[in-house]
Amino acid sequence: MPYCEVDRYQNGDKWEGVRLFYRRYGRGVTKVLLVIGLAGTHDSWGPQIKGLTGSLEPADDEPEAQRSDEESGDASAAAAEEGGDGDGIEVCCFDNRGVGRSSIPPHKSYYSTAIMARDALALMDHLGWKKAHVFGHSMGAMISCKLAAMAPHRLCSLALLNVTGGGFQCFPKLDGQMLSLAFRFLRAKTPEERALVDLETHYTKEYLDEKVESCTRRTILYQQYVKGISSTGMQSNCGFEGQVNACWTHKMTTKELDTIRSAGFLVSVIHGRSDIIAQLCHARRLAERLIPVARMVELHGAHLVSHERPEEVNNALMELVKATKSMIKPEEWSSQPENSSGVILMGFEHMRNIVKVMKPVRVAAIES
Structure with a gap:
């Protein structure tokens, strides 16, 4: 099984290594690093792995000599640094520290989005990737933001799915439903x-009630969730508390x-309009602060919009990769009108107007 040692920490009188479990899929000079969120494991990216590479068959067990010729040579390295000229995409996804098959450091001080961003950089070094498109979901999007600020020269593009700014922004909208879900979780x-709690927090009721x-x-996903959680085991309290600490201190x-x-x-901020965990207003605000390089993409879906609307999410990710290859100017990238497919692409002028409207609303709410 593929592991990468990314860090060391002191455990009593001993030093322990932090190992990340990872998987690679597909072949090509275009490299994509997928960073998953709180309590999630690498296989949570299934719909995106399939959409980007066309296969769910891991390629990381192949000897290097058997890997594609397009991954070798100076021309390929140069192409990869520019976003990947050539056919094929290679994807790497991994279990963050504290979950799945990766190491579980014993104290929450060993978890922060900055520490986990350095984990991701160490993994890129291990893979020999000079640059990559970095796509993160939820906590993984927070980690990806830190990675982008820490080592911007290592990114071809950045996609942030269902992201917040950390701290108090991690609090969901509090109502009776959310309090009940939190208690049950x-x-x-x-x-x-x-599994029962995860389904209600990850998807819209409309989606779960669809007949298949x-x-x-709901029935199909419940069975899949139980199987998935049973195969990896319930996340340890230590790992969960550590990852929560990373979100809270971000x-x-x-x-x-x-x-x-x-x-x-270029940056894409992709969000489900019905997300009850990561509120849409925080994602909009982050996108507005990244003008003019950011495009805001709103979809009908909840926190796992990447599963609920995989085709639309995959299209948005592929558009980001293609725009990087064609070297589209930031202003052209971010100023896109609403289209007819149910996807709302919000240009920077539109986002500025939203923020102007939101500010007095927030002030009025505080004053009341």
Whole structure:
């Protein structure tokens, strides 16, 4: 199984290594690093792996000599640095520290989005990737933001799915439903109990109630979730608390956002309009702060919009890759009108108008 040692930490009198479990899919000079969110494992990216590479068959067990010729030579290296001229995409996804088959450092101080961004950089070094398109979901999007600010020269592009700014922005909209879900999540001790909560927080009710042959999508997904959680085991309390600490302490400074905005790569902020975990307003605000390099893409879906609307998400990701290859100017990238497919592409002028409207609304809410 492929592992990469990315860090070391002190455990009593001993030093322990932090190893990440990872998988590679597809072949090509275009490299894509997928960074998953809180409590998720690498296989949560299934729809995107399939959409980007055309296969769910891991390629990481192949000897290097058997890998594609297009991955060798100076011309290929140069093409990869420019976003990947040539056919094929190679994807790498991994289990963050604290979950799945990766190491679980014992204290929450060993978890932050900056530390986990360095993990991702170490993995890129291990793979021999000079640059990559970095796509992150939820906590993984926070990690990807840190990575982009830490090493902007290593990114071809950046996609942030269902992202927030960390800290208080991690709090979902509090109502009776969310309080009930939070209570059930903390009490879940079995894969079956955890699966029931996950379904309600990850998807819209409309999607779960859709008929698929003789049953509902809820029934099918429930069985898949129970199987998936059972195969990897319930996340340890230590790993969960550490990853929560990473989300809670995450913050992007103005300087870091300026670094991303001036780095020269394009950004997509992709969000489900019905997300009850990561609120849409925070994603909009982040996209607005990354003008003019950012495009805001809103889809009908919830927190796992990448599963609920995989075709639209995959199209948005591929558009980002293609725009990078064709060296589209930031202003051309971000100023896109609403289209007819249900996907709302918000240009920077539109986002500025939204922010202008939101500011007095927030002030009025505070004053009341």
